[in-house]
Amino acid sequence: MSSRELVRGDERVEQALRAVVMRREGYSYADIASRLGISTIEAQEVARVAYAQLGEQTADELRVEVEDRLDEVIRKATRDLMLATSQTERTALYRVLLTAEAQRARLLGLNLKGEGHGQET
Structure with a gap:
């Protein structure tokens, strides 16, 4: 596989992740397509492939991914807390x-x- 193909593959992965995030945030496929510079049909396909890949992840892999995101939020909020002025x-x-x-x-x-x-419950 050439370096050009690898770069293109990385771009498609990034595009798929962005499409899933935007979809989860409530964007329509038309909005996603516009923001990613692709057609609405391509946006639907990219998101479908990304969701299929997410479905293949195990619960443990997803748990680690979510925990990593939470850790990042905690790190940034802790840093911001040190800089807070009010x-x-x-x-x-x-x-x-x-x-x-x-x-x-x-x-x-x-x-x-x-x-x-x-x-007590």
Whole structure:
């Protein structure tokens, strides 16, 4: 496979990921096509292929991927917290951090609330 084919393949993967993200954010296929510079039919096909590949991932692979994204959010929010100049900013960032940590706990099965561990349901 030539380097040109590899680059084109990487571009298609990037395009597929962007299409899935935009679709999850509520964009129509026409909007996705416009933003990616492709036809609506191509946008549908790119998203379909990406969703099929996502379906092939195991639960563990998806869990790791989501945990990595949560880690990135936590890193950025922690950095921003150090640079915050007002209490309003700090409060918003604390909310982001606590939410991300709660999501990570649920993802990892650490959320024991309501399972008879001293918590009332």
